[in-house]
Amino acid sequence: MSRIKFSRKWLALPYGIFMILFVIIPLLLILAYAFTDVDGHFTLENLTGFFGSASNINTILVSFIIGALNTVICLLLGYPVAYFLAHRDMKMPTAIVLLFIMPMWINFVLRTAATRDLLYWMGLNGGAHPYLCTMIGMVYNYLPFVILPLYTTMTKLDYSQIEASSDLGARPWQTFVKIVLPMSAPGIVSAATMVFMPTMSSYVISDVMGERKLSLIGNSIQLYFDQGLWHMGSIVAVIMLLLIAFGMVATKNVQKEENVRGNMW
């Protein structure tokens, strides 16, 4: 009985090794880099240096505001679209949802540059209006990510409850606020998580649309990368990681729509 019995769990081994090598160790390295100097000695100077600069504080504030604004605008625009597609007997609703997602199949940078060209053509210049143009670019990019989870939740809503509510004399807006909105909360939460953090950490859209006139957290990481300042880049990355972890803990107990990106196919 010396033969090792084949067990299917060993198949996870190559996957586990890959994830340790290229996900866990790199993250540990970022942590180590964030709190060491070029000579490898422990230091808090990266941290104090980052928060000591007013422009970095500004970057974090701007990222928060743009991230929050983008989330709200995308939800305000995407929610009715998803609701109408799910509940106003449209023809071929899934095909229309796919149409909303299809721009994502055009290369991201090309798509963003096309949006900038459209704004140029309409007389809106990113150099003169960096914040407005960046916001428009963000909404263009993240709207499909909102419509998809919202639509999935809406199609699962228990329609009899909505009918019961109006049969019992609730006005349409009461039905909406008391029944539809709470029932679609999982979709709203996953849509918001799909938009808020990625907006804060993106740098391509703000670069292309805002013509490098404004800086988000993503831009400052990219800038340190360009200059080869790994230790400073790492401290910003750690701050970003903390924000993401905070967001995950905050929404931990809320039911979410699973695997929103994977639903594309």
Add this chain to the structure above:
Amino acid sequence: MVKQTTRILARVFVGIMLLIMYAPILLLMVFSFTEAKVIGSWTGFSLDLYPDLFRNTEIVTAVVNTVVVALSSAAVSTVLGTVGAIGIHYSGRRMKTALEGVSQIPIMNAEIVTALSLTILFVYFGVRFNFLTLLIGHVVLTLPFVVLSINPKLQQMDPNIYEAALDLGARPAHALRRIILPEIMPGIFSGFLLSVTLSLDDYIITAFTRDTSFATLSTYVYGVTSKKGTLPPTLRALTTLIFLVALLLLILMNLRGKKREEGTR
């Protein structure tokens, strides 16, 4: 009567949203049929941008590189992810939780943090940036999504069939290939497609992990937009072609979906 009006209003709203979403792409498509240097000044109908596009070796190389990276990283991710997903499914509870948790990291993490962490890993170990580092970057990006696509199929599977095959004398490798693989094939397929789309669309990880002489479509477009402002005319033709391919895929998928629906009836 009221219902009729809200239905029309709902359709108009969805229609307008679609029009706004597609405005940048439609504008580029219209102006791909004129040689005008800038969008807005129509200089007569011409198809010359299309042969120009194929004569531009820089763009053609970038497109070919993009496809090569997407297909090879998706292939690696699909193999590693399929084997990994089977392994995770049959792991003990603790190992399963750990591996599933690790899989969530690249999904939840900001892409720029993943990109920076990989860069630091390669810099720390003195690895020169080349095709392999880029490939690893894209595998990290796509691998968790493959596992996520396959996981539900494994859970739906009847666990007794595999045992039955072993009882009937099949060796484990044989049973895996003939019993489990066919059962989870749809998940493998959608995981592969999702990997390809994620990789085709990627800019950030590509920019951080590539050898700077290796251009993909994303890095090429980013390079020219940051230099010149509006997109060069040939890229209008390229956008049109990419859009048409995406539209064709969408129609094919829709037809396939319809056929499958009819088949189950």
